[in-house]
Amino acid sequence: MGKFLRLKQTAxxxxxxLLLVSGCAKQAETSSPATTTQTSITTAPKTTATATTTAAxxxxxxxxxxxxxxxxxxxxxxxxxxxxxxxxxxxxxxxxTGTTVTTLxxxxxxxxxxxxxxxxxxxxxxxxxxxxxxxxWTLHIRKGIKFSNGDSLTARDVKFSIDxxxxxxxxxxxxxxxxxxxxxxxxxxxxxxxxxxxxWLLSYFGAEGTAGTVLVMPKxxxxxxxxxxxxxxxxxxxxxxxxxxxxxxxxxxxxxxKHWRSTPAFKxxxxxxxxxxxxxxxxxxxxxxxxxDIGMDQAKALKAAGxxxxxxxxxxxxxHFYHVYDPRGAGMPxxxxxxxxxxxxxxxxxxxxxxxxxxxxxxxxxxxxxxxxRDVDTAYWQAYADKTxxxxxxxxxxxxxxxxxxxxxxxxxxSFAQGGAPYMPALIEVIQGYxxxxxxxxxxxxxxxxxxxxxxxxxxxxxxxxNPNLIGQASLATYSERANVGVGVTNTAFSTGTYFPFYxxxxxxxxxxxxxxxxxxxxxxxxxxxxxxxxxxxxLADSWVVLPIANVPSAAGLGPNVDxxxxxxxxxxxxxxxxxxxxx
Numbered sequence: 001m002g003k004f005l006r007l008k009q010t011a012x013x014x015x016x017x018l019l020l021v022s023g024c025a026k027q028a029e030t031s032s033p034a035t036t037t038q039t040s041i042t043t044a045p046k047t048t049a050t051a052t053t054t055a056a057x058x059x060x061x062x063x064x065x066x067x068x069x070x071x072x073x074x075x076x077x078x079x080x081x082x083x084x085x086x087x088x089x090x091x092x093x094x095x096x097t098g099t100t101v102t103t104l105x106x107x108x109x110x111x112x113x114x115x116x117x118x119x120x121x122x123x124x125x126x127x128x129x130x131x132x133x134x135x136x137w138t139l140h141i142r143k144g145i146k147f148s149n150g151d152s153l154t155a156r157d158v159k160f161s162i163d164x165x166x167x168x169x170x171x172x173x174x175x176x177x178x179x180x181x182x183x184x185x186x187x188x189x190x191x192x193x194x195x196x197x198x199x200w201l202l203s204y205f206g207a208e209g210t211a212g213t214v215l216v217m218p219k220x221x222x223x224x225x226x227x228x229x230x231x232x233x234x235x236x237x238x239x240x241x242x243x244x245x246x247x248x249x250x251x252x253x254x255x256x257x258k259h260w261r262s263t264p265a266f267k268x269x270x271x272x273x274x275x276x277x278x279x280x281x282x283x284x285x286x287x288x289x290x291x292x293d294i295g296m297d298q299a300k301a302l303k304a305a306g307x308x309x310x311x312x313x314x315x316x317x318x319x320h321f322y323h324v325y326d327p328r329g330a331g332m333p334x335x336x337x338x339x340x341x342x343x344x345x346x347x348x349x350x351x352x353x354x355x356x357x358x359x360x361x362x363x364x365x366x367x368x369x370x371x372x373x374r375d376v377d378t379a380y381w382q383a384y385a386d387k388t389x390x391x392x393x394x395x396x397x398x399x400x401x402x403x404x405x406x407x408x409x410x411x412x413x414x415s416f417a418q419g420g421a422p423y424m425p426a427l428i429e430v431i432q433g434y435x436x437x438x439x440x441x442x443x444x445x446x447x448x449x450x451x452x453x454x455x456x457x458x459x460x461x462x463x464x465x466x467n468p469n470l471i472g473q474a475s476l477a478t479y480s481e482r483a484n485v486g487v488g489v490t491n492t493a494f495s496t497g498t499y500f501p502f503y504x505x506x507x508x509x510x511x512x513x514x515x516x517x518x519x520x521x522x523x524x525x526x527x528x529x530x531x532x533x534x535x536x537x538x539x540l541a542d543s544w545v546v547l548p549i550a551n552v553p554s555a556a557g558l559g560p561n562v563d564x565x566x567x568x569x570x571x572x573x574x575x576x577x578x579x580x581x582x583x584x
Contacts, residue, residue: 074267079268081269082271086104089247089450097171102419108148108242111214112205123206126140134199135196138189141158141188147235153216157219159184161214162205163182177521178521216237239577252270255578275448285307290558293554294422296553297356308557315552318476318549321473321546322466322472327504328471336404340543347547349549375529393438397439415446416452418449425446431549452475502543513539516535560583562581
């Protein structure tokens with residue numbers, strides 16, 4: 001298996017060498033403002049997906065010679081970012097994945113609350129208080145915020161936005177599972193009533209969660225023009241305004257001068273979709289883009305070539321088996337927990353950490369959690385993970401034989417990249433090789449996250465149910481590092497969550513799960529909450545529905561013309577485009 005990994009790395013490096021090109025002079029800065037009201041999404045031919053190729057280079061392109069003249073007082077110049085995925089490629093934050101929110105939407109909309117380091121901090125809501133009984137939260141909305149069409153942002157917009165995220169059309173189950181109703185107190189105050197105490201509520205209203213968290217949309221604009229118009233011509237209160245978009249290719253934005261929160265240094269922002277990592281690297285090396293998301297192998301190579309490669313955050317990467325407790329899948333190989341355990345034992349995580357992630361990733365932790373999660377006994381569960389997620393081919397073959405699959409079987413393995421995790425398709429091929437060594441044939445099905453994510457179920461709201469075509473099949477998936485343990489737990493374990501691993505028509509395969517999840521989210525007593533979370537983690541571990549592989553850093557590659565200090569839990573480069581500065 002070491003040889004297999006080395007061959008994959010060699011191929012990747014050769015691909016980069018073939019794509020590298022000579023440095024280009026920096027593009028002249030546009031002096032006229034970009035149009036800020038596009039009448040429709042353009043269908044012009046794609047121009048950003050392929051990097052120019054001529055001769056190889058190993059150093060960042062030289063910056064333009066500094067002028068003696070003073071820099072302009074306001075935003076100036078062009079900032080170009082390239083990412084691996086747009087997710088659903090839509091501008092409705094309610095119906096899309098977290099990848100779409102962090103790449104396309106976060107530049108133009110603000111969260112109800114933001115981040116202060118790794119904790120919840122003020123954003124649209126400048127302060128808040130929880131009722132003594134813990135059943136409601138009062139949010140005080142910052143005055144003076146304007147949408148890009150000039151309308152004032154008020155409590156009505158906040159209530160409207162929470163209500164939309166609380167609706168049946170919402171992609172994620174939260175905050176729908178937590179919010180009972182939202183009352184308008186006055187023009188700048190809302191009161192959110194919850195389904196039981198919700199000590200983690202604000203985590204679902206802000207940037208910590210990224211997926212399913214509430215961004216503030218313009219109520220009057222959407223009600224007057226319709227949500228389809230908003231998706232074509234979105235307006236918001238963010239640091240950038242929408243200019244135009246070519247679906248599946250790029251989106252352009254313009255900075256808001258003297259923004260209430262953070263005035264960008266760059267006037268024009270372009271976010272480009274470049275699914276191939278080697279293409280993004282070549283574009284960075286030739287000066288065609290200023291910032292890209294990259295995996296650890298390319299981060300190592302770029303750093304050696306003189307580029308800066310800051311780590312943004314960590315995510316828990318693991319194999320997910322879909323709907324394996326659904327009775328329609330009875331008799332399928334992966335319906336047997338011994339088989340799932342065997343597939344875990346067949347994976348050499350130590351070798352992956354050393355050779356695939358170059359020693360830069362962390363050891364596997366428990367399913368869909370991070371060592372930084374609150375209310376988790378990190379030392380205990382890390383020791384448990386070290387013992388549980390070992391490598392033992394003989395034991396794997398024994399378990400397969402005991403499960404009736406000594407001669408192996410076939411399983412579909414869906415392959416895609418998620419935001420901040422461009423390495424996923426390559427890692428899937430590595431895991432495929434490990435499984436092949438114990439006789440299991442993983443049929444890789446190449447797709448994209450935007451298409452796969454909504455395909456995990458059919459129907460909506462209370463009628464939502466597992467997609468029968470995915471029963472017993474697998475994919476790799478990641479969960480971003482966050483303090484709120486409830487996001488990963490809810491998505492994975494709750495019967496109305498995203499993955500349905502324990503679904504049966506009569507309720508979850510483990511009847512106690514829903515009650516434990518509710519306790520983990522609603523219990524005020526930290527000791528009781530921690531006990532419930534430990535029981536959930538144990539059920540997840542014993543079921544083998546998720547096989548953690550590693551806690552993996554996401555990284556950025558930065559060109560010579562930009563400078564940025566990413567905060568903790570940054571997640572994606574595009575979330576902090578407003579903080580990128582001109583390099584000195």
